[in-house]
Amino acid sequence: MPQKYKILLVEDDEFVSKAYRYFLMQAGYKVFMARNVREAREFMRKESPDIVLLDLIMPGCNGFEFLEELHDNGITEKIPIMIISNLGQEADIAECTRLGAADYLVKSNFFMKEIIEKVRFHLERKQSTAPVH
Amino acid sequence: MIDLVKLSIKDICFFVIDRKGYITNWDDSAAKIIGYARSDIIGKHFSVLFTSDDLRKKVPEKEIKEAFANVLSTRERQCVRMDSSHFMALCITHVIKDENGKVTGFMKVVRDINEQKLTFDALHKSEEQFRMLVEDIRDYAVIMLDVRGYITTWNKGVEYIFGYSQADILGKSFKMLHPKEYVDKGESDRELKEALVNSRAEREGWRLRADGSLFWANEIVNAVRNKQKRLIGFVKIIKDTTEAKKSREMLKKYTRDLELTQKTLEMENAEDEALLESIGEGVVATNADAIVVLINKQAQMMLGVTEEEALGKTCTDIWTVYDNKGDRIPSHSCLVPTVLRSGKRLVNSNYYFASGRKYFPAAATTTPIILDGATIGTVTVIRDVTKEKEIERAKSEFVSLASHQLRTPLTAIKLFVEMLMSGSMGNLGGEQMDVLNNIEQSNEKMIQLVDNLLNVSRIETGKMKIKLSTTNLHEFIKNCIKEAIPLAAASKGKILFKYKKSDHLTIETDPNLMRQVMNNLLMNAIQYSPKHAKVWVTLDTNKDGEIIINVTDNGIGIPRESREKIFERFYRADNALKTKTDGTGLGLYMCKLFLEALGGKIWCEPRKGGHGASFYVALNSKGRESRDDNKTTAKKNNITSLQANKYNYAPKI
Numbered sequence: 001m002p003q004k005y006k007i008l009l010v011e012d013d014e015f016v017s018k019a020y021r022y023f024l025m026q027a028g029y030k031v032f033m034a035r036n037v038r039e040a041r042e043f044m045r046k047e048s049p050d051i052v053l054l055d056l057i058m059p060g061c062n063g064f065e066f067l068e069e070l071h072d073n074g075i076t077e078k079i080p081i082m083i084i085s086n087l088g089q090e091a092d093i094a095e096c097t098r099l100g101a102a103d104y105l106v107k108s109n110f111f112m113k114e115i116i117e118k119v120r121f122h123l124e125r126k127q128s129t130a131p132v133h
Numbered sequence: 134m135i136d137l138v139k140l141s142i143k144d145i146c147f148f149v150i151d152r153k154g155y156i157t158n159w160d161d162s163a164a165k166i167i168g169y170a171r172s173d174i175i176g177k178h179f180s181v182l183f184t185s186d187d188l189r190k191k192v193p194e195k196e197i198k199e200a201f202a203n204v205l206s207t208r209e210r211q212c213v214r215m216d217s218s219h220f221m222a223l224c225i226t227h228v229i230k231d232e233n234g235k236v237t238g239f240m241k242v243v244r245d246i247n248e249q250k251l252t253f254d255a256l257h258k259s260e261e262q263f264r265m266l267v268e269d270i271r272d273y274a275v276i277m278l279d280v281r282g283y284i285t286t287w288n289k290g291v292e293y294i295f296g297y298s299q300a301d302i303l304g305k306s307f308k309m310l311h312p313k314e315y316v317d318k319g320e321s322d323r324e325l326k327e328a329l330v331n332s333r334a335e336r337e338g339w340r341l342r343a344d345g346s347l348f349w350a351n352e353i354v355n356a357v358r359n360k361q362k363r364l365i366g367f368v369k370i371i372k373d374t375t376e377a378k379k380s381r382e383m384l385k386k387y388t389r390d391l392e393l394t395q396k397t398l399e400m401e402n403a404e405d406e407a408l409l410e411s412i413g414e415g416v417v418a419t420n421a422d423a424i425v426v427l428i429n430k431q432a433q434m435m436l437g438v439t440e441e442e443a444l445g446k447t448c449t450d451i452w453t454v455y456d457n458k459g460d461r462i463p464s465h466s467c468l469v470p471t472v473l474r475s476g477k478r479l480v481n482s483n484y485y486f487a488s489g490r491k492y493f494p495a496a497a498t499t500t501p502i503i504l505d506g507a508t509i510g511t512v513t514v515i516r517d518v519t520k521e522k523e524i525e526r527a528k529s530e531f532v533s534l535a536s537h538q539l540r541t542p543l544t545a546i547k548l549f550v551e552m553l554m555s556g557s558m559g560n561l562g563g564e565q566m567d568v569l570n571n572i573e574q575s576n577e578k579m580i581q582l583v584d585n586l587l588n589v590s591r592i593e594t595g596k597m598k599i600k601l602s603t604t605n606l607h608e609f610i611k612n613c614i615k616e617a618i619p620l621a622a623a624s625k626g627k628i629l630f631k632y633k634k635s636d637h638l639t640i641e642t643d644p645n646l647m648r649q650v651m652n653n654l655l656m657n658a659i660q661y662s663p664k665h666a667k668v669w670v671t672l673d674t675n676k677d678g679e680i681i682i683n684v685t686d687n688g689i690g691i692p693r694e695s696r697e698k699i700f701e702r703f704y705r706a707d708n709a710l711k712t713k714t715d716g717t718g719l720g721l722y723m724c725k726l727f728l729e730a731l732g733g734k735i736w737c738e739p740r741k742g743g744h745g746a747s748f749y750v751a752l753n754s755k756g757r758e759s760r761d762d763n764k765t766t767a768k769k770n771n772i773t774s775l776q777a778n779k780y781n782y783a784p785k786i
Contacts, residue, residue: 013541019548026557057537086540089533089591090598108540108580112551 005123006030008049010040010066011084012058016107020053020084023112024119037061041069049079051123054101056085056092067099076100080122084115144245149229150179151238154197166245168215179241184211184219200226200239212243220247277357278367282307282325285366294350294373296343307369312341328354328367340371349375415515421508423447423469435493435517448513468499469511476501476508482518494518532590539583546576585719589702592726599643599730606638606672606680613651614670621659626666628655638672638680640752646727650735653720654684654748660713662688662745678754685740685747696737700725728752 007029011017017033024031032049034040036058043049052070056063063085070076080102085092088106096104102122105115146166149158155178159171167182174181180193187193187210199206205227212222225242274294277286284302291297295310302309308321315321315338327334333355340350355368415432419425428436428443436443436452443451449464456462464470468479482496496518502510550573552558554566561569591597614628621628658668671683691699695706703718710716721735728735733752740747 013545015545016541016548019545019552022552023548026555057534086537086544087533088536088587092533106540107544108547108583112548 004030005050006032008032008034008040008043008052010034011055012036023116027116037066040066051119052079052081053084054081056083056087067096067101071099080126082122145242147240147242149238149240152236154179154193157238182212184213196226200228201236204228220245222246274371276369278307278369280364280366310340312339312347324354325367328356332356348373349378417448417513418510419448419469420510421473423473425451432515435515468497469513472499472501472511473508476503494522532587536583536587543576543580582717585717585723588723589719592730601641601643603639604642604644606640607632609644610670610672613648613655617655624659624664624666626659626662628668628670630670632672640680642731646731650724650727650750653724658684658686661709662686674754680752680754682750683747685745687743687745690739690744691737691746
């Protein structure tokens with residue numbers, strides 16, 4: 001593994017996040033967990049993740065609002081935000097796309113293998129389009 | 134001549150003319166009646182006494198000629214006075230001869246019969262009328278009685294009304310026309326007495342006919358007196374009023390009925406009014422000029438206007454309409470003017486804004502009032518849908534949230550099973566893997582069920598988006614069959630696809646929804662068939678130009694009583710329940726909803742020539758665009774989806 005990518009997983013469900021963390025770590029990623037938007041904000045202040053997996057329905061501030069914040073601050077341009085949610089209505093997808101989400105996955109319809117493939121795809125795309133340091 | 138003079142009757146005069154008609158002698162009486170003085174008229178021709186009309190007809194000449202021929206001739210004609218006025222005259226011409234018998238002239242005797250004639254005419258006329266009135270009329274019996282009450286005269290009406298002939302009643306007492314008890318009570322005598330005292334009496338009651346039957350009569354008795362005021366008898370005028378009485382009674386009944394009907398109508402009217410006032414919808418009626426002629430309480434409340442303010446005004450002056458984006462809709466495009474122009478009913482769910490006081494979401498329906506083909510007005514029913522919008526939003530949020538909440542633990546199960554099965558937590562034996570497979574399959578089924586529920590809810594709330602694209606149906610069905618082959622192969626079944634190669638059926642449809650329809654039908658065909666199932670799929674067009682997709686199996690079939698119900702939500706036929714316990718009862722319901730949204734239809738029939746079921750899907754060959762109503766639905770759906778795009782999600786429970 002040439003580089004250890006940092007993934008921020010914003011997911012409030014204990015079991016789902018535990019399983020995601022397990023698979024993503026198995027896949028060789030460094031996974032940071034946030035149970036809500038507040039924790040996610042705190043993390044983002046200190047560090048810059050390579051990709052964010054964002055749930056939408058969470059207690060307190062919801063994923064839409066957080067996405068809007070990231071979008072308004074220009075972060076969605078730099079960091080791919082993948083929505084992983086069990087909300088699956090067209091309107092939700094359209095709104096997230098408008099707010100600059102890189103992808104939208106309805107969790108229950110994907111096996112972890114597929115999710116990891118998607119994560120890899122977005123990280124690679126980011127890598128290829130990122131400015132040379 | 135002297136005799137005549139001696140008569141000296143006011144209205145007779147005489148004069149003498151010669152053989153040629155020239156006046157030779159003029160009496161004073163002539164001067165008096167005809168006006169000419171002797172000196173004025175002597176020597177003049179007697180034709181001055183004729184009307185121009187008579188002169189034209191040469192009456193003077195004729196009169197002289199007649200006079201020559203006869204000793205005495207008479208003629209009734211107009212005689213002209215000196216002042217040009219004329220009178221009807223009886224002219225008698227008497228020949229005057231000399232001793233030798235030679236005619237020397239004529240003596241004319243003229244009698245003014247003007248008065249007499251007029252009187253006679255009038256008399257004649259009134260007598261005639263009277264005669265007709267009394268004799269010929271059949272509606273009245275007119276009887277003359279002498280002072281003792283014996284019948285002296287009668288008219289034809291008596292015969293007609295009473296059935297007596299003249300011989301039967303003349304000289305008999307009038308009492309024979311009365312029923313016995315009436316006579317016995319002394320009523321008959323009382324009638325005459327009353328007429329004697331008051332000179333007139335009127336009665337209404339039963340009268341007796343010759344055949345003994347009774348009729349209802351109106352009777353007037355007049356006492357008749359001579360100039361000396363001595364009683365000479367009575368006149369009785371009797372009218373058969375049986376029919377009139379009947380009519381009166383009928384009239385009474387009708388009046389009662391009418392009153393009753395009117396009362397009922399009034400009550401209904403009141404009920405209508407009460408209904409109009411009590412219904413939750415606002416009702417506004419306009420005439421053909423879009424002027425408000427009726428506005429119920431509810432509409433007044435909704436629009437924030439009083440009846441006085443609204444009546445007589447153009448409806449678009451009372452409310453302003455805004456579309457869903459908040460843009461004002463121009464007056465001429467509003468419902469009432471549009472309906473008045475088109476004469477067709479319109480439904481709209483725009484926002485209404487009224488008199489600057491109220492703003493509310495509303496659904497409105499405007500119906501034209503058509504009389505003899507012309508639109509004479511409109512009725513608009515306005516419904517405040519604020520609550521419905523709230524409920525709609527709440528429902529949408531609930532479905533969204535519920536499906537989310539249900540999916541989350543299912544996701545966790547899915548992930549943990551995947552975790553175990555991946556072998557990264559240690560290798561598992563075959564039996565353990567079998568168990569995990571079962572868990573995974575059940576979990577997938579659960580996820581599918583939640584998806585279906587969500588789908589159904591989205592279709593029902595009109596939130597499902599339809600994405601049309603040009604689809605080649607051959608290719609499309611082939612692909613669907615390809616997807617179903619593994620399942621069919623598992624039970625050693627076969628799927629056969631039959632179509633005419635010449636047909637290139639392409640259609641504007643939503644392939645994603647159609648795929649779900651086809652998958653459902655193919656899965657059902659396989660799952661409700663025994664091993665070695667055969668499924669026939671055909672693609673064809675019918676004579677109406679509709680595309681027909683048929684999926685037929687040789688499975689358990691569908692009981693007759695369930696053929697319609699299988700398309701209902703959660704319905705499962707008895708034999709299907711026994712064969713396969715885990716169906717959701719949503720598959721065919723969804724197929725029906727999808728096809729309705731796509732402008733198609735679905736139905737089922739038993740398989741011809743064997744057991745099994747046959748499902749038909751009919752699609753309009755021009756695609757769903759050709760159906761206006763669906764187009765509207767699709768448009769509405771888009772708008773609704775956008776509207777629902779608000780994020781007031783409740784915190785996770």
